[in-house]
Amino acid sequence: MEIAHATKKVQxxxxxxxxxxxxxxxxxxxxxxxxxxxxxxxxxxGVHPTDLGFQRMAK
Incomplete structure (x- = not known):
């Protein structure tokens, strides 16, 4: 999770x-x-989506 927040800050x-x-x-x-x-x-x-993550993005 920390990686996701650090990555978002850099972006x-x-x-x-x-x-x-x-x-x-x-x-x-x-x-x-x-x-x-x-x-x-x-x-x-914390960064790369799973199948569930991709399903939610598709909604």
Missing amino acids: QDIIARLQQKGDAQLHFFNGMSLLGDDYSDCTVD
């Missing part, structure tokens, strides 16, 4: 930096929101 920082450089069409979407409150049950390692 958000990269997006913010690129937006500050003028890329107004770049946006960050928190993919964990697709999986629901129990997203840890929907991933193998």
Whole structure:
């Protein structure tokens, strides 16, 4: 779970930096929101989705 939060922070920082450089069409979407409150049950390692994770994303 800690890896997922660290990865998300790195991604958000990269997006913010690129937006500050003028890329107004770049946006960050928190993919964990697709999986629901129990997203840890929907991933193998806090990052990569399981079958359940993919099913929830498809909804």
